[in-house]
Amino acid sequence: MRKGEQMKLESERLTLVPCTKDVVLSRKFDTPPHIKTYLENLEQDPELLGWGVWIVLVKQSNKIVGDMGFKGKPKNHTVEIGYGILPGEQGKGFATEGVTELINWAFSFDDVHKIQAECHADNKASIRVLEKVHMKVMDQSTSFIYWELDKEEN
Structure with a gap:
């Protein structure tokens, strides 16, 4: 966290605030x-603030539609991202929009070179989000797909 800043991220439709x-x-x-x-x-x-959960709000209504964030501070120049949008709000592009903002935020730090994610192999919606933010499949098991995005390729 940068000292003295009110942390929040804004996209076209969303505001993300650290939980x-x-x-x-x-x-x-x-x-x-x-x-x-x-x-x-x-x-x-x-110091975990920003490297954990962020609450996802629709700007227009200030309604919570989910949460997303990182699974801890950078380790070996890498963070892992995760996300969840409430069932009634899925399919509206909120996950892609929010994840994009978090990726840009994380890559603004010199200490972050890679962002990783994992999802269930049968979760088509999550797979589509990770494809849209240009993550690449690094490994796959029968249950999970493991993704990565390199700062230099973003």
């Missing part, structure tokens, strides 16, 4: 287990 206890309390939404775990970790290490 904090204040954000969760002010939005009054049910907190899934991965967010609870992240908030506990953030309390122990405030």
